[in-house]
Amino acid sequence: MKIIYLDNNATTQVAPEVLEEMEPYFRELYGNPSSAHTFGGQVGRKIREARESAAEFLGVDPEEILFTSCGSESDNAAIQSALELNPDKRHIVTSRVEHPAIKSFCEYLAGKGYRVTEIPVDSEGNLDMGAYEESLTSDTAIASIMWGNNETGVIFPVEEAAALAKERGILFHSDGVQVAGKIPIKLKDSNIDMLSLSGHKLHGPKGVGILYIKKGVPFSPFIIGGHQEMGRRGGTENTAGVMGLGKACQLALANMEDENTRVKDLRDKLEREILNRVPKTQVNGGQSERLPNTTNISFGFIEGESILLQMDGYGICASSGSACTSGSLQPSHVLRAMGVPFTMAHGSIRFSLSIYNTEEEIDFVVETMPPIIEKLRNMSPFWEEKAKSCGADKMPF
Amino acid sequence: MWEYTDKVKEHFMNPRNVGEVEDADGVAEVGSISCGDALKLTFKTDGEGKIVDARFKTFGCASAIASSSALTEMIKGKTVEEAEKITNEEISDYLGGLPKEKMHCSVLGQQALTEAIAHYKGEAIEEKEGEVVCECFGITDMEIETAVRENNLSTIEDVTNYTKAGGGCENCHDAIKDIIRKVSGEEKPTSRPPLSNMQKIKKIEETIQNEISPSLKQDGGNIELVDVIGNRVLVKMQGSCAVCKASQQTLKNFVEVKLKEMVWPDLVVEEVTA
Numbered sequence: 001m002k003i004i005y006l007d008n009n010a011t012t013q014v015a016p017e018v019l020e021e022m023e024p025y026f027r028e029l030y031g032n033p034s035s036a037h038t039f040g041g042q043v044g045r046k047i048r049e050a051r052e053s054a055a056e057f058l059g060v061d062p063e064e065i066l067f068t069s070c071g072s073e074s075d076n077a078a079i080q081s082a083l084e085l086n087p088d089k090r091h092i093v094t095s096r097v098e099h100p101a102i103k104s105f106c107e108y109l110a111g112k113g114y115r116v117t118e119i120p121v122d123s124e125g126n127l128d129m130g131a132y133e134e135s136l137t138s139d140t141a142i143a144s145i146m147w148g149n150n151e152t153g154v155i156f157p158v159e160e161a162a163a164l165a166k167e168r169g170i171l172f173h174s175d176g177v178q179v180a181g182k183i184p185i186k187l188k189d190s191n192i193d194m195l196s197l198s199g200h201k202l203h204g205p206k207g208v209g210i211l212y213i214k215k216g217v218p219f220s221p222f223i224i225g226g227h228q229e230m231g232r233r234g235g236t237e238n239t240a241g242v243m244g245l246g247k248a249c250q251l252a253l254a255n256m257e258d259e260n261t262r263v264k265d266l267r268d269k270l271e272r273e274i275l276n277r278v279p280k281t282q283v284n285g286g287q288s289e290r291l292p293n294t295t296n297i298s299f300g301f302i303e304g305e306s307i308l309l310q311m312d313g314y315g316i317c318a319s320s321g322s323a324c325t326s327g328s329l330q331p332s333h334v335l336r337a338m339g340v341p342f343t344m345a346h347g348s349i350r351f352s353l354s355i356y357n358t359e360e361e362i363d364f365v366v367e368t369m370p371p372i373i374e375k376l377r378n379m380s381p382f383w384e385e386k387a388k389s390c391g392a393d394k395m396p397f
Numbered sequence: 398m399w400e401y402t403d404k405v406k407e408h409f410m411n412p413r414n415v416g417e418v419e420d421a422d423g424v425a426e427v428g429s430i431s432c433g434d435a436l437k438l439t440f441k442t443d444g445e446g447k448i449v450d451a452r453f454k455t456f457g458c459a460s461a462i463a464s465s466s467a468l469t470e471m472i473k474g475k476t477v478e479e480a481e482k483i484t485n486e487e488i489s490d491y492l493g494g495l496p497k498e499k500m501h502c503s504v505l506g507q508q509a510l511t512e513a514i515a516h517y518k519g520e521a522i523e524e525k526e527g528e529v530v531c532e533c534f535g536i537t538d539m540e541i542e543t544a545v546r547e548n549n550l551s552t553i554e555d556v557t558n559y560t561k562a563g564g565g566c567e568n569c570h571d572a573i574k575d576i577i578r579k580v581s582g583e584e585k586p587t588s589r590p591p592l593s594n595m596q597k598i599k600k601i602e603e604t605i606q607n608e609i610s611p612s613l614k615q616d617g618g619n620i621e622l623v624d625v626i627g628n629r630v631l632v633k634m635q636g637s638c639a640v641c642k643a644s645q646q647t648l649k650n651f652v653e654v655k656l657k658e659m660v661w662p663d664l665v666v667e668e669v670t671a
Contacts, residue, residue: 058444061443260629262458305399305458306409322433322458328531331433331567342431379462381454382430 001315004131004361006270008201009150009178009352010319014244021247022205025240034228034238043239048141050246057249058195058212059186066211066219066229067242071177071198074211077222077233078173078194079105083114083140084220086171089141091115094172095127095156096337098146101196102175103333104143118146125154125285125338128393133164143172147195148178151321151334152285154292155183162191162267168187171217174286176203177209181252182259182291193217199241204364206249208241255355263353264292266362270351273366278373284340284348290296293353296321296335299345301383302376307349310372316365321348398642401459402493408463413470414454422478425512428505432534434461438468438509442517446476453509460492460499467491469504481514483507485559486548504544530572533565538576545580552577561670578650582657597661598625604659605632609652611640620652628663633670637658644668 005013031040033047048062055062068074079092079102094106094264096118110116117135120128127145131279135145143165147158158174165172173194179185181202187195194217199208213232225234275281280300304322311318321332323346330336331345340348351365377383401409406458416573428608434457441450451472467488472480483506489495495503515521527539544550544559553573557564562575580600605622605669613619618638623631638644645668653666 201483301456303457303461306462308408309409309459342433346430379412379454380456381426381435382456384454390537 003363004316004357006351006357006365007317007319009153010352010353011200011206012354013204013356014200014205015241015248015251017202017251018244018247022200022240022244025243027145029239031079032164033239034226042326047237047239047242050242052311053246054210057079057180057185057253058365059188060212060246061215064212064215064228066213066232067237067245068209068233069207069235069238070194070209070210071099071175071201072209073222074196074198074209075099075101075173075175076105077211078196079109079142079144079195080222081218081220082173083109085218086141087138091117091137091139091141092128093119093132093135093140093145095115095119095121095145097121097125097149097151097178097334098144099150099175100174102144102146115379119202121154121337123339124335125149125152126288127156127161128156130161131211133389136165136168136170138168140165140168140170140171144173144175146175146178148176148182148291148294149285149334150178151332152288152338153178153286153291153352154288155179155290157178158192159190162193166191171320173391178294180291181248181255183257187212187214199248199331202248202252205244208245223261260292263355263357266357266359267293267295267351267353269359270353270362270365271297277366277370282344284338284344294350295352296348298335298340299347299349299373300343302347302373302382303371304347304349305377307347307372310376311349311368314368314372315363316368318352321350322346400497400566401457401463401498404491404493405463405495407493408466409459412453412466414450414452414466414473415454417454418452423513423517424507425516427512428457430456433457433460434502434505435459436464436505436509438496438506440469440472440511440513440517442477446478447478448472448475448480457502457505458499459552461502461505462531463492464488464495464502464506465509468510472510477514477517479605480510482601484508484547497555497558500548504559526545530576531533531560531562531565532571534561536560536562541573541576541578545577546583550577551581552664575650576670578654582654583662592661595626600660601625601630601656604656605652608655608659610649613647616641618644623669628661628665630664630666631669634668 029043031043033044051062051065053132054065080126092106092114094102104118119132145156145158145161149154162172171193174192176195177198180197193214195212197210200206219232221232223234282298284298304320307321321335335348409608418439418441422442423440439452440448440588443449451469453469455462455465459547471491474530485503488506510583527537529535531532541556541560541562545576548559553563556562556573563570610619616637618636621633623633634644648666648668656664
């Protein structure tokens with residue numbers, strides 16, 4: 001069965017060019033970049049080149065790029081460093097809709113006695129900037145606000161948020177994992193102090209990430225060990241991973257236009273056609289500025305895991321914010337923070353596209369979804385009772 | 398992705414008996430859309446107590462739909478009396494097992510069956526007995542107790558998997574823990590031969606020494622056995638326990654529970670202060 005992969009916010013296909021770039025470092029170029037001999041040293045030179053590619057991708061200088069093991073490490077390290085370097089400050093500002101790499105880490109820190117403020121979002125997923133500004137105090141060590149939401153694709157005004165933090169002398173970090181490769185990032189004149197990226201979300205390999213640290217922003221290492229990464233992260237470099245990520249950054253830059261035109265058009269078509277063909281659906285965060293590849297659609301009166309498993313039968317891959325999918329009993333914290341009613345939150349499906357998707361695939365999904373939804377709704381005790389009998393068009397969403 | 402058995406997947410992809418029986422003799426609706434799963438079960442009998450048709454409508458995940466499908470297949474052809482005996486475990490077994498996080502789906506089916514049979518018999522559906530413990534999902538202490546007892550559950554996670562209780566805000570976790578303790582301390586008549594007075598005192602001493610004292614010592618406290626009168630165990634709290642505000646809790650929820658479990662179910666622990 002052909003796989004139609006629409007789950008690119010979870011992970012992406014490694015680009016063939018990336019794999020090709022990585023291969024020699026698993027084979028003949030296995031040297032340690034820190035070694036004194038030429039054999040190892042040549043790998044060190046290649047890592048410098050990968051760092052330059054990453055820097056160019058973000059519009060920054062190579063020495064502002066720290067390679068890590070993943071987006072979560074970058075997120076944890078940024079916050080940990082801010083707290084370490086500001087021992088008198090005990091307050092962290094973040095949002096209610098962060099990825100677990102920030103959310104769970106902040107909950108852990110709250111257990112250690114730090115005060116954590118989670119800024120709410122409105123029904124369209126937009127950050128409450130008023131509440132954000134008010135939350136910044138002289139006790140705030142760091143504000144960490146994600147750039148693009150992984151579930152809805154809603155984009156936060158991080159430049160504005162960073163400027164407000166800077167005015168008050170507060171460090172600003174952003175989880176940029178979902179925006180990398182999807183919208184242009186230009187950090188040269190930005191007020192963002194630190195930014196996290198992950199390799200496998202932009203057609204790079206898993207197990208490698210980036211933490212951008214603005215020149216002049218102090219940093220305290222998260223992993224203490226050797227002198228690698230200019231003394232900011234111990235541990236022998238993931239050479240193949242770093243090389244792959246460097247290549248992925250080059251490709252992402254080259255594909256940025258395709259992502260924001262063709263991929264966006266495919267996303268829009270998918271969304272439009274599903275909404276046209278299937279009653280009682282809504283796009284969560286659909287009125288907001290969003291990533292070009294993401295749509296989060298709720299199908300009323302049915303449950304997300306059933307939808308996913310039916311789609312799985314056709315080889316279509318996506319995700320759901322339903323409770324049953326994750327094993328928790330509550331639907332996604334993002335949809336709950338937006339106040340999406342339970343009737344809709346349980347039946348939410350996230351489609352996230354990439355440059356590798358084709359129009360034929362989207363057409364197939366558009367044809368396949370309506371009968372799946374109809375089959376499940378015909379099984380649902382709520383569909384007939386609530387929707388059909390009182391007129392499907394009169395439901396309050 | 399959940400590890401579903403082939404049978405679960407098969408029943409999910411090709412569910413049997415979807416819909417509603419016309420002129421049904423037994424009808425039940427359980428669960429709710431906010432809880433994440435709900436089931437409407439209808440069945441018809443041949444007029445002599447044998448179920449000839451059964452149908453379902455389910456809102457929920459794959460295992461909820463498969464459990465409902467399985468349930469209808471299981472009750473068709475059975476008498477109401479036979480159907481009444483079906484447990485949630487049997488529904489799960491019919492499907493070759495469910496992931497433990499999904500056991501509440503089989504419980505939902507069993508609940509619907511019980512209510513549909515009550516409806517058939519013309520019995521008023523019992524009002525939910527007991528106090529609501531889990532506010533998020535509206536689960537009562539009685540429901541939790543039943544699940545704990547029938548499925549031999551020992552952790553909060555188990556209780557959440559079977560009843561959903563505790564799966565939301567987690568405020569009720571202490572209350573659930575208390576229920577588990579209470580049930581685990583219950584009398585298990587067949588497994589306990591009667592003890593002579595001497596044996597009882599000896600076992601109480603051993604339990605205090607090996608099971609209770611070491612835990613209390615970790616917090617800088619201790620306990621001394623003063624006397625045993627019938628089933629009354631008189632003890633003196635020592636060290637930090639003697640001045641600890643929570644010592645009554647410790648006494649009832651830990652010392653007494655442990656002694657009931659290890660020695661004799663009817664024991665009552667009392668503190669002597671003098």
